[in-house]
Amino acid sequence: KAGVTQTPRYLIKTRGQQVTLSCSPISGHRSVSWYQQTPGQGLQFLFEYFSETQRNKGNFPGRFSGRQFSNSRSEMNVSTLELGDSALYLCASSLPAYEQYFGPGTRLTVT
Amino acid sequence: AQSVSQHNHHVILSEAASLELGCNYSYGGTVNLFWYVQYPGQHLQLLLKYFSGDPLVKGIKGFEAEFIKSKFSFNLRKPSVQWSDTAEYFCAVQLDSNYQLIWGAGTKLIIKP
Numbered sequence: 513k514a515g516v517t518q519t520p521r522y523l524i525k526t527r528g529q530q531v532t533l534s535c536s537p538i539s540g541h542r543s544v545s546w547y548q549q550t551p552g553q554g555l556q557f558l559f560e561y562f563s564e565t566q567r568n569k570g571n572f573p574g575r576f577s578g579r580q581f582s583n584s585r586s587e588m589n590v591s592t593l594e595l596g597d598s599a600l601y602l603c604a605s606s607l608p609a610y611e612q613y614f615g616p617g618t619r620l621t622v623t
Numbered sequence: 624a625q626s627v628s629q630h631n632h633h634v635i636l637s638e639a640a641s642l643e644l645g646c647n648y649s650y651g652g653t654v655n656l657f658w659y660v661q662y663p664g665q666h667l668q669l670l671l672k673y674f675s676g677d678p679l680v681k682g683i684k685g686f687e688a689e690f691i692k693s694k695f696s697f698n699l700r701k702p703s704v705q706w707s708d709t710a711e712y713f714c715a716v717q718l719d720s721n722y723q724l725i726w727g728a729g730t731k732l733i734i735k736p
Contacts, residue, residue, distance in 0.1 A: 543722075567723075614666050615666065
């Protein structure tokens with residue numbers, strides 16, 4: 513079974529731009545969660561989608577948004593990028609109430 | 624608000640030493656419990672999990688964890704660590720109310736050869 517895939521793997525953007533990251537979950541998984549990982553803050557939960565609906569949300573500003581499509585693929589968008597948004601963005605998929613499987617992440621650098 | 628505490632942010636041990644990493648959570652309901660590991664340059668991967676039943680669970684690579692409900696704890700143990708166990712370890716708690724996963728801050732483990 514193929515794992516969670518994330519594209520792109522690396523991204524460099526300029527302050528003020530916006531970015532869209534993509535995540536394809538493991539086949540059959542309908543829950544997709546997004547996290548921001550930084551050396552200083554650790555793993556921070558952004559949001560979780562289940563069957564195209566946002567089920568849980570972390571404490572991030574409205575510049576961070578996401579969506580999930582009918583095939584369970586998910587996208588995350590960050591608008592008006594700030595330097596502090598530089599991080600590894602992780603996507604994880606799961607069956608409901610089961611363990612999460614993580615993708616390799618997208619490394620976003622904002623200059 | 625619910626939270627997960629990992630008591631040690633950095634741990635340095637010599638090979639063959641015994642390991643115990645603490646994890647405590649604050650939530651009064653039913654939980655599922657997880658330990659994840661992130662080896663340098665690799666994905667986060669599941670080390671072990673507890674859903675119900677025997678509170679002592681065994682995971683991959685010789686790791687085990689014990690759920691003590693009265694102490695709201697789920698500590699990770701390994702009797703004899705190896706250099707290859709150098710990694711960051713995360714404890715996570717899943718709430719039965721909304722399936723949200725609450726994460727600890729992580730513990731960086733360095734094993735000296």
